[in-house]
Amino acid sequence: MGRFFVTCRRIVWVVCAVVLTACSDRPAFHAQEITGAEFGRDFALPDTEGKVRRLADFRGEVVALYFGFIQCPDVCPTALARAVEVKRLLGAQGERFRVVFVTVDPERDTPEVVRAYLNAFDPAFVGLIPPDAATLEATAKAFRVFYRKVPTGASYTMDHTATTFVYDPKGKLRLAVPHAMGAKEFAEDVARLLAEAP
Numbered sequence: 376m377g378r379f380f381v382t383c384r385r386i387v388w389v390v391c392a393v394v395l396t397a398c399s400d401r402p403a404f405h406a407q408e409i410t411g412a413e414f415g416r417d418f419a420l421p422d423t424e425g426k427v428r429r430l431a432d433f434r435g436e437v438v439a440l441y442f443g444f445i446q447c448p449d450v451c452p453t454a455l456a457r458a459v460e461v462k463r464l465l466g467a468q469g470e471r472f473r474v475v476f477v478t479v480d481p482e483r484d485t486p487e488v489v490r491a492y493l494n495a496f497d498p499a500f501v502g503l504i505p506p507d508a509a510t511l512e513a514t515a516k517a518f519r520v521f522y523r524k525v526p527t528g529a530s531y532t533m534d535h536t537a538t539t540f541v542y543d544p545k546g547k548l549r550l551a552v553p554h555a556m557g558a559k560e561f562a563e564d565v566a567r568l569l570a571e572a573p
Contacts, residue, residue, distance in 0.1 A: 404567065406541065407551045415548045420477065421504060423489050437472050437569055438475055443455075443477075445483065446532065454554060455474070456496065477514065523535075541568070
């Protein structure tokens with residue numbers, strides 16, 4: 376009986392070793408994988424046409440969610456231009472790559488302003504505008520996003536988190552893409568998520 380248990384234990388260890396090896400052979404995402412994160416579960420914000428949107432509206436697509444503002448001098452336009460290139464690199468699969476832009480400056484970023492700005496990159500990009508300061512604060516907190524108004528003479532600018540959050544076609548938060556990551560690597564990660572849920 377003792378020998379039987381030892382043999383079974385050896386078999387279990389061999390199976391575990393095989394499973395762990397298989398997992399380690401899986402290529403890692405280029406972006407930071409945050410599968411199972413306890414934040415960024417959903418949002419409920421009006422788009423530029425006034426329709427309240429949620430993550431469920433984009434099921435079947437990989438969603439790239441980005442917080443920014445229209446008068447951002449370089450970080451935001453760079454992130455959106457990268458998203459345009461990601462979509463191009465994906466080819467036909469690019470139709471299942473959805474960019475969602477949430478403004479952290481609803482005081483200046485009216486629906487008309489946001490729509491015109493996003494159209495300059497891709498008319499398919501979705502713009503969301505928190506209707507008031509309290510909604511913006513709650514949404515940012517739910518996504519662990521930092522933003523702050525910074526006075527600049529007679530006007531102001533906004534400091535904000537530059538990470539892009541990526542959801543898989545099932546609506547699960549999977550990746551945190553740093554601002555410095557290139558379009559090629561980003562596209563490869565998106566393609567992998569699309570392949571998981573064809």
